[in-house]
Amino acid sequence: MKHLLGIKGLTTEEIIEILDRAERMKHEVLEGGKKDNLLSGKSVITLFYENSTRTRLSFELASKYLGATAANITASGSSVEKGETLEDTGKTIDEMGADAVIVRHASSGAPHMLSNYTNASVINAGDGMNEHPTQALLDFMTMREKYGSFEGLKVSIIGDVKHSRVARSNIYGLTKLGAEVVLCAPTTLMPAEIERLNVEVTTDADYAAHNADVIMGLRIQLERQKSGLFPSVREYHKLFGIDSRRLALAKKDAIVMHPGPVNRGVELSADVADGPQSVIGGQVTNGVCVRMAVLDMLTGGNK
Amino acid sequence: MKQIIKNGFVINPAQGFSGKADILINYGVIERVAENINDYDAKVIDAENMIVAPGLVDLHVHFREPGYEHKENILTGSRSAAKGGVTTVLCMPNTNPPIDNAALVEYVINRGKKAGLINVLTTGCVTKGQKGEELTEMAELKESGAVAFSDDGRPVSSSGIMRRALQYANMIDMPIMDHCEDLSLVDNGSMNDGFTSTYLGLRGIPKSAESAAVSRDILLAEELGAKLHICHISTKNSIEAVRAAKARGARITAETAPHYFALTDKACDGFNTNAKMNPPLRDDEDVEAIISALADGTIDAIATDHAPHHSDDKRIEFEKAANGIVGLETSLSLGITYLAKTGRLSMMQLIEKMSTKPAEIINCGRGTLNVGAPADIVIFDENEKYTVDASSFASKGKNTPFNNMELYGRVHRTITGGKTVFSL
Numbered sequence: 001m002k003h004l005l006g007i008k009g010l011t012t013e014e015i016i017e018i019l020d021r022a023e024r025m026k027h028e029v030l031e032g033g034k035k036d037n038l039l040s041g042k043s044v045i046t047l048f049y050e051n052s053t054r055t056r057l058s059f060e061l062a063s064k065y066l067g068a069t070a071a072n073i074t075a076s077g078s079s080v081e082k083g084e085t086l087e088d089t090g091k092t093i094d095e096m097g098a099d100a101v102i103v104r105h106a107s108s109g110a111p112h113m114l115s116n117y118t119n120a121s122v123i124n125a126g127d128g129m130n131e132h133p134t135q136a137l138l139d140f141m142t143m144r145e146k147y148g149s150f151e152g153l154k155v156s157i158i159g160d161v162k163h164s165r166v167a168r169s170n171i172y173g174l175t176k177l178g179a180e181v182v183l184c185a186p187t188t189l190m191p192a193e194i195e196r197l198n199v200e201v202t203t204d205a206d207y208a209a210h211n212a213d214v215i216m217g218l219r220i221q222l223e224r225q226k227s228g229l230f231p232s233v234r235e236y237h238k239l240f241g242i243d244s245r246r247l248a249l250a251k252k253d254a255i256v257m258h259p260g261p262v263n264r265g266v267e268l269s270a271d272v273a274d275g276p277q278s279v280i281g282g283q284v285t286n287g288v289c290v291r292m293a294v295l296d297m298l299t300g301g302n303k
Numbered sequence: 304m305k306q307i308i309k310n311g312f313v314i315n316p317a318q319g320f321s322g323k324a325d326i327l328i329n330y331g332v333i334e335r336v337a338e339n340i341n342d343y344d345a346k347v348i349d350a351e352n353m354i355v356a357p358g359l360v361d362l363h364v365h366f367r368e369p370g371y372e373h374k375e376n377i378l379t380g381s382r383s384a385a386k387g388g389v390t391t392v393l394c395m396p397n398t399n400p401p402i403d404n405a406a407l408v409e410y411v412i413n414r415g416k417k418a419g420l421i422n423v424l425t426t427g428c429v430t431k432g433q434k435g436e437e438l439t440e441m442a443e444l445k446e447s448g449a450v451a452f453s454d455d456g457r458p459v460s461s462s463g464i465m466r467r468a469l470q471y472a473n474m475i476d477m478p479i480m481d482h483c484e485d486l487s488l489v490d491n492g493s494m495n496d497g498f499t500s501t502y503l504g505l506r507g508i509p510k511s512a513e514s515a516a517v518s519r520d521i522l523l524a525e526e527l528g529a530k531l532h533i534c535h536i537s538t539k540n541s542i543e544a545v546r547a548a549k550a551r552g553a554r555i556t557a558e559t560a561p562h563y564f565a566l567t568d569k570a571c572d573g574f575n576t577n578a579k580m581n582p583p584l585r586d587d588e589d590v591e592a593i594i595s596a597l598a599d600g601t602i603d604a605i606a607t608d609h610a611p612h613h614s615d616d617k618r619i620e621f622e623k624a625a626n627g628i629v630g631l632e633t634s635l636s637l638g639i640t641y642l643a644k645t646g647r648l649s650m651m652q653l654i655e656k657m658s659t660k661p662a663e664i665i666n667c668g669r670g671t672l673n674v675g676a677p678a679d680i681v682i683f684d685e686n687e688k689y690t691v692d693a694s695s696f697a698s699k700g701k702n703t704p705f706n707n708m709e710l711y712g713r714v715h716r717t718i719t720g721g722k723t724v725f726s727l
Contacts, residue, residue: 087618107620108504109574128622130504168504192507193498227490 003115003122004294006131007172015140015173021293022141022286029065029292030285039068042099042299047089048125049075049105054260054284055125055135059102062291068099068299086110090117099299103127108165121298129163129191134294135259136169138287140177142279143214145286146255150177156208156250158184158240159218159267162191166259167218171197184208186240188229189220205240212250216257217242217267233266243269247277255279305329306721307340311350311682315357316655317671326355328678331721336672348723350682353715356654358390358421358679359635360661360670362480362558363455363534363606365627366392366423368414369407370399375611375699377411380631381420383609383698385725387631388681388714391422391662391669392609396433397456403428403439405447412448420724421717422679424667426453426480429468435459438468442475450665453480455534456581458516460486466523473529478556478664480532483516483541484582493622495568495583503571505621510589513582514540521545525553532664533557535608537582539592546601556664557596558604561630561637562704564593570704576617576624577704580610594647597656604661605653607634611700629700637705639685639712650685680718687713 001014028034044063046056056072063070073089084092086105093101098120103111108128115122126132140150147153155174161167161183171194174181181199183190184207195201202208209215222233230236237243242256256268256278264270272278306328313324313336325340326333366380375383377394384392394411396402402411408427415423427444431437433454441452452472458481459465472479489512494500496507517533521544524531533545536557548555567586570578578584596602610627617624638657642648648656662670669679691708693701717725 085615085619105620107622109621112574113620128504129506165504191501192496194501196498197502 001297004133004298005111005115005122005124007133007136007169008131012176015137015177018137018290018293018297019141019144021297022137022289025292026286026289030289035065035067037067038296039063039066039299042068043097044068044070044100044102044295045073045093045098046070046102046125047073047093050126052104052125054287055104058284058287059125059291062288062295065288066292066295068295086114087117090114094118094120100295123294123298126165128165129168130165131169132165133169134287134290135166136173137290137294138283139170139216139257140173141286141290142257142283145282146279147213150174150179153179153213154182154211155179155214155216156182156184156212157216157218158205158208158242160189160220160224161185161194161218162189163221164218170216171199175199182208182212184240186230205246206249209242209246209249212254214255214257215242215247215250217262219259219261220263220267222263237266241266241269242272244271244275247272257283260284304721305342305345306348307342307345308348308350308355308680308682311353311355313355313672314651314654315672316651316659317673319651321651326672326680328721331678333672333674333676333678335674348716353682353684354650355680355682357658357670357672358681358717358719359388359657360391360667361389361606361609361631361634362393362604362661362664363560364392364394364609364631365397365611366394367611368398369410374613377414377423378418379697379699380609381415381418381423383629383631383696384421385717385719386697386714387633388635388683388717389421389631390679390681390717390719391424391667393450393665394423394425395453395455396426396428401428401433402426403431403433405440405443408444408447408449421719422667422669424450424665426451426455428452429454429459429479430464433457435461435464438471441472441477445475445477450667451478451480451532453482453534455480455482458482458484458486462519462523465520466527469524469529469531470527473527478530478532480534481520482534483513483520485512485516488512488515493579494571495585497568497586499568499571503574505571508583510538510540510585514538514544517541518544521548521553521555524555525551528554530554535560535563535582535606536593536602537563537585537589539589542592542596542601546596549601556603557601558606558661559593559597559602560606560608561634561641562628564590564597565637565641566704574621575704576619576621577628577702579621579624579626580608580628581626594642597642598647598652603656604664605634605638605656606661607631609698611698612702614701617702628703629696629698631698632696633691633703633705633710635681635683635714636710636712640710643685644711678718678721681714682716683712683714685712687711689713
């Protein structure tokens, strides 16, 4: 594997391999306190064209825990602001000898494009509405920790599916891994013909929650209300918010996930977000593990 | 100076003629069409095993001059047309500045004459600066040589302005060529809304963004008895609207482009910016509707929407990439490969859609091999297979989704007004 552009292009075996490796990283590096030098001498660049706190920090820590040199470029204050194309930025980074470039971009497909113009491994840290593969991998890791396998798991993803790269990456992976995926959103926030990805589609959040093993809330951008995609936050929460009543419809020990940051009282009620079934904190930890595993695999530090 | 095109298979849709015949050209005009013409003063052009048809008339090209000469200019555009068998083009006015006054109309026409390869005609804008606010001086644009009005690339959003434009253009018996698009429905989309857009995570443009605008403008034109030509039609429902309007007797004509019958939105997979255009590529159902509508006459013409771009405009993120593809050098082959060879259109129908009908729509007195007509002629081998090589295009634009595709039908010679402007 040279790049990680999306879950779409991965085989089930590759996903499992990343998860296995991420688990080892968790035991050895994070919990074992063993700061590994697997990536010593490697340089990792984060190239973020969109704001991010947790993903960026997570990648930076993952690189540093493995002994790599990490450097940052943000769109503002760089040559990007001066109108440099992605192609030229990619070539420049290449000339400086980076081993991996972690890119987040508002345009779907930007990492794919960048991968054509650089020798470094490109890792997609979120592109437009397309994919966010490391987020999905950390979600899979979190589910596997709880359930051991994916076969027959009912995973209900509730929220702004249309604009969500997290949802898409989860769908591509979970359907490969054997889980049953249910998507729930207002019709205005559901993309066209998504049922062709072998998922069930509903607008009834109670139905989605019913008997679920995993309930995943997706972040909703509150500005979208202004463009008529939903009438009010109040009505959104009433119809699609995950509160304790709705959560009670799921399996008894179901887990609640969210890629963060959570709009409290919108996607999740506060008691659910902070409650015993929430694994949101664990997701963040697993994010570092998954990113260590991916960096290790792609930059070949495991020899 | 006389020339005879000998031994070819002549197709002249204007008279419904197809058969073996020779064509005698004298001083740039067709003098005789008959079997076995011999004239010892004439230069002979052999067309054995070839089809000899009226030169193609393309109602929709962007030659980018003035303002975007790094993408194309009138000379390179003319060369590209000649290579594709196209002898008359109609330029769209979305240049910089837009062609919204008489001086600019004359400029484009003069540049076309100076290039001296094909007939370069131009539209003028419907509204000043294509802003959709005030009408251009349409009568003066017509007097300077504009043959139709269009705000191509930008729709006239206001129904009120569109209605007045149709009303005024009708006074001087000129058609409006309509780029139909409701921008509020486009909503920053960059490809057709459907499974592929969902799969790629790209914002989708619903089909209604086109068909709602088509329906509106048909109703406006019909009420006024005005001539309306629908550009680059791409959806089934737009076609249904045109079909119904024609049945009611409205003065509506329509064109589509080869990519709308040769490709679907699946071509965007892999974030292929050479499959990004406006209107966007649609799906199988629309492709089928377009082919049926070409066959039954609902769609009158095939035009390329030849839209050359610099590679800098395409080698960027899909959402930021420019819309459009070049088309002049592949249109005939695509028509032959996807319409004639598949048996959906006869060769006569294909030539009619690519030459005779479009010439009638703008009333330019071409598109025929009738005696007395200007000798605008294309000679091609419908059975010759070749591989498209964008790097060899005469156009400055190499932006095509058809690169490396194997197509049927190769142009061997293009003649404009008796002068050979391209030969293989």
